[in-house]
Amino acid sequence: MAVTASTTTPVCVGDRLGASDAYEAGEGVFIRDGFLFAGVVGHRRIEAPRPPLDGGKPVLHVTTRGTQPLVPKPGDIVTVKISRVTQTTALALIVCVGRQALTTEFKGAIRQQDVRATEIDRVILYDCFRPGDIVRAEVLSLGDARSYYLSTAKNELGVVYARSAAAGAPLVPNGWVTMQCPETQTVEKRKVAKVVSGWEDITPGK
Amino acid sequence: METSTSGSRADGRGLEEFRTVFIKTRVLSQAKGSAYVEFGSTKVMVGVFGPRQSEVKLGFTDRGRVNCEVRFTSFSAHKLAKSGQTQSDSSAAQAMQQALEPSVQLDKFPKAVFDVSAMVLEAGGSDLPILITAASVALADAGVELYDLVPAVQLSKQAGQLLLDPSLEESGAEEGSLLVSLMPEPNEVTSLTVRGLWADSEMRDGLELALGACGQLKAAMREALLAAVEGEENPEK
DSSP states (O other): OOOOGGGOEEEOTTOEEEETTTOEEOTTEEEETTEEEESSSEEEEEEOOOGGGTTSOOEEEEEOSSOOOOOOOTTOEEEEEEEEEOSSEEEEEEEEETTEEEEEEEEEEEEGGGSOSSSGGGOOGGGTOOTTOEEEEEEEEOOSSSOEEEEOOSTTOEEEEOBOTTTOOBOEEOSSSEEEOTTTOOEEEOOBOOOOSSSTTOOOOO | OOOSSOOOSTTSOOTTOOOOEEEEEOOOSSSSEEEEEEETTEEEEEEEEEEEEOOGGGOOOSSOEEEEEEEEOTTSSSSOOOSSOOHHHHHHHHHHHHHHGGGBOGGGSTTEEEEEEEEEEEOOSOHHHHHHHHHHHHHHHTTOOBSOOOOEEEEEEETTEEEESOOHHHHHTOSEEEEEEEETTTTEEEEEEEESOOOHHHHHHHHHHHHHHHHHHHHHHHHHHHHHHHHHHSTTO
């Protein structure tokens, strides 16, 4: 998505960009009193309407350099590190949102009923996650003041990296619920994520 | 930055004239956004960090927060001051927060906090409006989604005259002061602090002067922010 200087104009916060009946608001743009204004400092970029909305209004974005401040939102796929496991919840630190690493960790919790889609009352959390595991999860909601609520109730969500309790070697997935240590051959139970490829298999919710 | 009226102030400025203004962004490499602002001899540095998760004791909020901290360095005043947070530090921080929060799109950052950390290197007069102005530039530099920039100015009332952007000596001799911070685009005042006795007509004149000056100041803020954007387009300069 190369953007050349000649096709975009630099805009500042509060600059009026256009009328809301001519354009849709994209990233970094907000609408007030029927006009679109820039919410960030960056380059103004116009995107033609996507196929389903052919004949709709072009979308106006303001793209900033580097990364914008990011906060987890419901529907985001996040990468978390499990910090504590209790009988009802697995507490985790949200480290990345999508492909972007966060500057500071946010706290998340995976509740017993959100670990998997079937037999949710018979889940034993210690057989799904252990402290130190790296887990791919989806943000369900903002949760409470303490943590976001996360879910691993999909095939592609769950443990992506874990270390063996015996030898400390990275475990190799062995199915949906087991992982094996390559050195000692011991089998450990986890809720394993079926990662097909990088991030292309995940369609983030909106 | 100049407006009309012939000079009659100690430093030769007109009544409605700012001191020499210097604004530079991206001065702190570790901060998400930063700004260094000078108005004459007053020097202020602001860094923006975050977003980070809000403290639990504040409860659940679906809107974000801006947490301001101000520190006057021990060498900022005429006499070397004691180190550590003083009362003026925390009241300046509260005033900054009140002036800046309306400009931030807080609903884009639920449960998160942005830390705005300001340091006054030299307190040469009009410190608070300069802090607000610098913090607003730093927030924009950080890429935080805002509704508008917040320029702020202070007016001093002395002997029937209104002085814009008073220096330390001028503030010392004033009968009253007016501090206005404004979001120019929606034309909304985010904070207004009045000290002393003001007649209706004086207040009207004062507000008119202040609001106009805020508009001028925004142009300078905008220039500094856009200069940084162009700077990265042409990195060889």
